[in-house]
Amino acid sequence: MSKDEINGKEKGDDVANSKMASKVDISERQRQTLIEVVDDIAGEEVKKVTLVLLNADEETTDEEISEKLDMRLNQVRKSLYKLYDLQLATFRRIRDKSTGWFVYFWTLHPERIDTFVEKKQLEVLEKLQTRLIYEESNMFFTCDNPDCPRVTFQNAMDNNFECETCKG
Template structure:
């Protein structure tokens, strides 16, 4: 009976090490696939089937497969398949593709940084309004056409404070730079 306890403790430690091994990708996975995607990602580790993920995550297998395919499209996970010769069915084993995931994460951060820099440089040339309730932004022309009311809620639109927006953009760019500095050493130069 003691042997089972030791085995379970060892398995738990291995699972924790595996999840910690990839914790630098949590923000990226959360951003692209939400809470359930992150839950699935944390279970995958170094290799697991969709049925095991379903049981551990308590998510329907159809949703698990959808999440896995979504993560695969972003290069976060890869799979291998094995055919059961008796049944003819395939079993897919999913693994995290850390190198490709980090490269795609870095690429998405660089794209976001470029977009933010363009937005910051355009602040001086435009007047922008936003809806507090929806968070949606409107150009001056759009706001004027809607009589400075949100078309969805009917609430009055507020002008964006350019200084506050610049600070917000600058802060996010600094966060991106910090994250890039942390992840750049992980990228393997070919």
């Protein structure tokens, strides 16, 4: 069984008639968070693609997005794959029976933004906890020169408590 059949499409269905509804109701806070997070993590181009998908009432093809944004198709696809990698968008593909090419229908999942943000916050928290353990378990020495880095006790001892940078 093909992916298209699993998604409820029979082989040879007309691509033009294969769009499914995709609009999901989200709060204004989730909408703003989605836009800000995508802009911060993936950049302006991905943000523009996200806005097109966010405002679409149904699945959207990469070609349609390219036309709406007057952006090169390969840039749109690159942006869509970034959203896919962030697990904020999914796609399904249908073979166009007239050309034999696959047409990709993209859907944004803005409802996943809260989970995405929580996951990123946990990653940052883990890094901070690891850093805190390192800071608490080491003794650090600094030079009188504020431009010189601080060093651990072991490094300071290895250098006879002289600064490696300024030799002070």
